[in-house]
Amino acid sequence: MYDTSSIAEAVKKAIHAYEQIESDQIKIGVSQRHVHLSREDLDTLFGKGYELTKKKTLMGREFASEEVVTLVGPSLKAIENVRVLGPVRDNTQVEISRTDTFILKVSPPVRPSGKVEGSERLVLVGPKGSVYLKQGVIIANRHIHLTPEYAARHDIKDNDYVDVLVEGIKPTKFYDVQVRVRDDFNVEMHIDTDDANSAGLKNGALVTILKKSDN
Numbered sequence: 001m002y003d004t005s006s007i008a009e010a011v012k013k014a015i016h017a018y019e020q021i022e023s024d025q026i027k028i029g030v031s032q033r034h035v036h037l038s039r040e041d042l043d044t045l046f047g048k049g050y051e052l053t054k055k056k057t058l059m060g061r062e063f064a065s066e067e068v069v070t071l072v073g074p075s076l077k078a079i080e081n082v083r084v085l086g087p088v089r090d091n092t093q094v095e096i097s098r099t100d101t102f103i104l105k106v107s108p109p110v111r112p113s114g115k116v117e118g119s120e121r122l123v124l125v126g127p128k129g130s131v132y133l134k135q136g137v138i139i140a141n142r143h144i145h146l147t148p149e150y151a152a153r154h155d156i157k158d159n160d161y162v163d164v165l166v167e168g169i170k171p172t173k174f175y176d177v178q179v180r181v182r183d184d185f186n187v188e189m190h191i192d193t194d195d196a197n198s199a200g201l202k203n204g205a206l207v208t209i210l211k212k213s214d215n
Contacts, residue, residue, distance in 0.1 A: 111141060
């Protein structure tokens, strides 16, 4: 007896791989505001030894969890139901958009993920407690995830910076987009909701990488 679900998943992966080989364009992934938690902060917010419940696999080991927290800024304005992504990290990181900063009254820097030193502060509230985050709030830079195969085929290296052409109803160009290459990545460019709205982009929209020599 064949396992139809396993066959369907294998076919889906094969089609995706074929599409990436045949096309020079890459897909857009629109990143909503979200939180990565350290083990210590997860324990404080949800209880000692708490484990996140996977809601949806994202990329590699990362997943969207069922758990959410509330962000509270110095003005005491709050944004509720902010998704927690897993697995746990060494340091807690909050990624928001520029629009969110007007609500929370904070001024986070634009940074690559993981670069939280000297960034903005915030309070996180969970069902079991709260965390005063002295740093860790950023606006994530625009970035592209590539597989080693795609990167090699297009002569792109990890941590290169490229420009990205957006065509369609609101054509534009994104400059100096950071590239990250890893064998568990999908081929995908990540932007926040502000960038997506300004360029008229949705999840799955296609854009084109322009290497500096192509400009």
